[in-house]
Amino acid sequence: MDKMLIVSANPHIRDKSSIAKIMYIVILSLVPAIFASYWFFGFRAIVLILIAIVSCLITEAAIQKFRKKPVTVYDGSAILTGILLAFNVPANIPWWIVMLGSIFAIAIAKQAFGGLGYNIFNPALIGRAFMLASWPVEMTSNKFWTQPYTGKTMDAISSATPLNLVKTALKDGSTKETVEILAEKGVGYWELFIGNVSGCIGETSFLALLIGVIALMILGLVNWRVPFFYVGTVFIMTWLMGYDPVFHILAGGLALGAFYMATDMVTSPISNNGNIVFALGLGFLTVSIRVWGGYPEGVSYSILIMNCLVPLINKFTVPKKFGFVKPKKA
Amino acid sequence: MKYTFSGGYHPPDGKSYSEKMPIEKMPSPKMAAIHLHQGGAPSKAVVNIGDEVKIGQPISEASGFVSVPVHASISGKIKAIAKITDAAGIKSDAVIIESDGKEEMFPGVGVKVDYSQFSADEIKKKIFSAGVTGMGGAKFPTHVKLSPPAEKRINHIILNGVECEPYLTADDRLMQESPDTIIEGLKLIMKVVNAESGIIGIEKNKPESIRIMKDKTASMKDIKVIDLEVKYPQGGEKQLIFAAIGKEVPSGGLPMDVGVVVSNVGTANAVYEAVALNKPFYERVVSVTGESITNPKNLLVRIGTPTSELIEYCGGVKEDVYKVVNGGPMMGAAMYSMEAPVHKGTSGILCLSKENAAVYEEQPCISCGKCVSVCPLKLVPTEIQMNVQYKKYEDAEKLGILDCMLCGTCAYVCPAKRNLVHYFMIGRARVAEMKRKK
Numbered sequence: 001m002d003k004m005l006i007v008s009a010n011p012h013i014r015d016k017s018s019i020a021k022i023m024y025i026v027i028l029s030l031v032p033a034i035f036a037s038y039w040f041f042g043f044r045a046i047v048l049i050l051i052a053i054v055s056c057l058i059t060e061a062a063i064q065k066f067r068k069k070p071v072t073v074y075d076g077s078a079i080l081t082g083i084l085l086a087f088n089v090p091a092n093i094p095w096w097i098v099m100l101g102s103i104f105a106i107a108i109a110k111q112a113f114g115g116l117g118y119n120i121f122n123p124a125l126i127g128r129a130f131m132l133a134s135w136p137v138e139m140t141s142n143k144f145w146t147q148p149y150t151g152k153t154m155d156a157i158s159s160a161t162p163l164n165l166v167k168t169a170l171k172d173g174s175t176k177e178t179v180e181i182l183a184e185k186g187v188g189y190w191e192l193f194i195g196n197v198s199g200c201i202g203e204t205s206f207l208a209l210l211i212g213v214i215a216l217m218i219l220g221l222v223n224w225r226v227p228f229f230y231v232g233t234v235f236i237m238t239w240l241m242g243y244d245p246v247f248h249i250l251a252g253g254l255a256l257g258a259f260y261m262a263t264d265m266v267t268s269p270i271s272n273n274g275n276i277v278f279a280l281g282l283g284f285l286t287v288s289i290r291v292w293g294g295y296p297e298g299v300s301y302s303i304l305i306m307n308c309l310v311p312l313i314n315k316f317t318v319p320k321k322f323g324f325v326k327p328k329k330a
Numbered sequence: 331m332k333y334t335f336s337g338g339y340h341p342p343d344g345k346s347y348s349e350k351m352p353i354e355k356m357p358s359p360k361m362a363a364i365h366l367h368q369g370g371a372p373s374k375a376v377v378n379i380g381d382e383v384k385i386g387q388p389i390s391e392a393s394g395f396v397s398v399p400v401h402a403s404i405s406g407k408i409k410a411i412a413k414i415t416d417a418a419g420i421k422s423d424a425v426i427i428e429s430d431g432k433e434e435m436f437p438g439v440g441v442k443v444d445y446s447q448f449s450a451d452e453i454k455k456k457i458f459s460a461g462v463t464g465m466g467g468a469k470f471p472t473h474v475k476l477s478p479p480a481e482k483r484i485n486h487i488i489l490n491g492v493e494c495e496p497y498l499t500a501d502d503r504l505m506q507e508s509p510d511t512i513i514e515g516l517k518l519i520m521k522v523v524n525a526e527s528g529i530i531g532i533e534k535n536k537p538e539s540i541r542i543m544k545d546k547t548a549s550m551k552d553i554k555v556i557d558l559e560v561k562y563p564q565g566g567e568k569q570l571i572f573a574a575i576g577k578e579v580p581s582g583g584l585p586m587d588v589g590v591v592v593s594n595v596g597t598a599n600a601v602y603e604a605v606a607l608n609k610p611f612y613e614r615v616v617s618v619t620g621e622s623i624t625n626p627k628n629l630l631v632r633i634g635t636p637t638s639e640l641i642e643y644c645g646g647v648k649e650d651v652y653k654v655v656n657g658g659p660m661m662g663a664a665m666y667s668m669e670a671p672v673h674k675g676t677s678g679i680l681c682l683s684k685e686n687a688a689v690y691e692e693q694p695c696i697s698c699g700k701c702v703s704v705c706p707l708k709l710v711p712t713e714i715q716m717n718v719q720y721k722k723y724e725d726a727e728k729l730g731i732l733d734c735m736l737c738g739t740c741a742y743v744c745p746a747k748r749n750l751v752h753y754f755m756i757g758r759a760r761v762a763e764m765k766r767k768k
Contacts, residue, residue: 005651005652005653005654005664005665006652006664007419007653007664008653008664008749008752009664009751009752009755010660010661010663010664010736010738010751011659011660011661011738011739011741011742011751012653012655012659012660012664012680012682012687013341013496013659013660013687014688014741014742014744014747015339015341015742015745017743017745018693018745018746018747019693019696019746021745022696022698022745075693114694115694116693116694116696117693117694117695117696117697118694223699265696265698265699266696266697268697269697269699270697270699270702270712271699271702271710272702272703275699314710314713318710318713318729319702319708319709319710321581321707321708321709321730321733322568322572322578322581322706322707322708323578323579323583323707323733324580324581325580325581325583
């Protein structure tokens with residue numbers, strides 16, 4: 001036998017999974033949510049998503065070319081960032097804001113940190129924070145929120161998000177129940193659940209996001225502990241504080257955040273226990289911001305804050321190794 | 331009851347190539363290169379160039395307590411004592427015997443002995459002088475395992491018939507074809523350390539072996555067979571002990587710390603042969619298998635037979651051969667040279683194709699945590715790897731790099747295809763160096 005053979009360290013067989021496969025499966029799991037965004041906010045939602053994807057891809061390729069690094073835009077991670085970023089904007093936002101947000105997300109939050117795997121923060125959320133800080137009016141003002149397209153009228157009507165509505169009403173001293181405040185605007189739990197409410201294009205449909213994340217849990221690509229303990233904490237905290245827990249779970253970006261942002265592998269802890277601590281922190285921060293903070297929504301900032309704590313969480317949640325022996329005191 | 335451990339993963343097992351092939355006796359080679367290091371410290375040669383030797387004749391003596399003698403596996407003339415590349419790719423001392431084709435046995439070898447009256451010490455001596463070592467791969471001298479310090483009481487002998495490595499079928503075949511000698515060997519081992527119970531652990535994907543072993547031991551009160559969940563590395567010593575008796579071997583400790591000695595089923599067979607047939611350990615069962623070998627077989631092979639002869643005997647490799655591995659695909663060693671001879675720990679020779687044994691480019695870790703969830707020792711593989719990569723050996727040690735048994739489960743599942751085990755090997759060597767300096 002004079003053929004040259006390969007020699008390398010064990011194991012000699014490898015699982016067929018790959019980063020690209022994981023990314024594309026996650027993208028696929030977002031199809032119901034993309035469809036929901038089209039259904040409720042019209043074709044413009046799709047345009048915004050495409051703009052974000054293309055901007056992310058071009059930015060990533062350009063930076064990698066410039067830095068003379070292997071171009072890895074085919075791994076799907078930039079596409080995913082694009083979709084998630086676009087999910088975070090209102091439908092009537094000017095398209096160039098989405099483009100700039102995408103460039104910022106990839107260039108600063110991802111590539112400046114060393115690219116995939118080295119980023120501390122979720123790039124899509126950094127993109128959102130950047131857009132929110134730079135164009136607060138376009139990101140939050142009622143003018144850019146649209147009433148979902150209900151099939152009755154093609155005109156998009158500007159309207160406040162449910163979280164905004166309730167927060168404003170409560171601030172104004174309303175003594176009504178959350179359900180009543182919403183009912184005045186024709187919004188019930190069902191509308192919140194399927195996503196027929198005003199909000200960012202990808203965040204409103206709890207149902208579509210839930211379908212996607214359940215598929216990912218079955219495939220083992222999402223650690224169920226993060227969504228479970230995050231949503232659970234929000235439910236219990238708001239309930240104990242006398243708010244409407246069902247409303248707090250269904251409204252706003254909690255589903256998108258808990259299912260897709262907080263579960264981002266790169267920016268969440270490694271071990272199961274670490275993920276539980278991470279999720280509890282997320283729930284606590286989200287409710288705190290929603291209840292005591294200036295913003296009606298607290299999901300994105302809580303995730304960004306918890307992202308910074310991940311190295312610390314990892315350090316303190318190292319699993320107890322097999323056959324652990326308590327070190328003897330010297 | 332489910333017998334298993336936490337963590338682990340079940341790769342496609344590839345056993346179908348050779349699991350139905352009965353053990354076949356391979357003709358003895360024209361030339362055998364027998365390495366002097368066959369478990370423990372290298373032994374010292376006691377023959378000279380030109381000497382005539384017969385099958386089973388000792389050709390070296392142990393160089394200490396943790397060392398075993400080796401024996402001639404063919405009859406003929408000592409041609410040389412020289413450095414020969416071994417399965418791990420390292421050149422080390424070996425005795426090279428040229429066959430005279432006579433297949434003559436050394437006096438007394440293979441002669442039935444009445445061993446019923448043997449004392450524990452006599453059995454142990456026999457095991458030692460027959461050069462019996464662990465046959466799972468690590469080649470640890472069996473007599474050392476069976477010599478626990480007086481304060482360590484051994485309650486259980488666990489026979490490892492798990493064979494959780496994909497592809498390998500040598501133990502499976504041996505259990506089906508010589509169950510009696512394995513059980514007899516187990517009884518002998520139990521007698522040496524005065525253990526009250528014997529447990530034979532077999533993975534559920536070997537139903538035939540389980541059935542036969544259960545049948546054979548049905549009337550024995552002190553021996554039981556347990557069927558283990560199919561999961562790699564179920565056959566890891568610590569994992570097997572945990573599955574069988576629910577105890578964790580302490581970190582840095584030995585099975586004897588929880589009152590257990592684990593032996594491979596092949597080793598039990600060798601113990602029987604050493605004691606009852608006065609037959610030293612000069613041949614073993616090897617699975618020659620994989621998708622890139624023409625005729626996969628389970629062969630009874632003389633120690634020292636060059637790998638190339640095994641491959642030739644099985645019809646040669648196919649066009650698409652990419653890697654040849656000595657041992658299993660998860661923990662075996664990729665071979666540099668086909669001249670490397672079979673040693674006492676060679677459980678298989680795998681010929682793998684590029685499709686299955688592809689070498690991938692490493693991608694950055696995306697901290698998906700898969701390695702953490704599969705690590706059978708509950709370590710954090712990715713962090714240990716990073717620490718080794720950045721030469722932070724002290725941190726790697728703190729995270730348990732010395733607990734790692736290089737099973738490769740983490741690297742198997744890693745979607746970024748990181749060569750975790752590669753780094754662990756480097757890291758362990760560096761940490762050991764660091765400790766020596768202290």
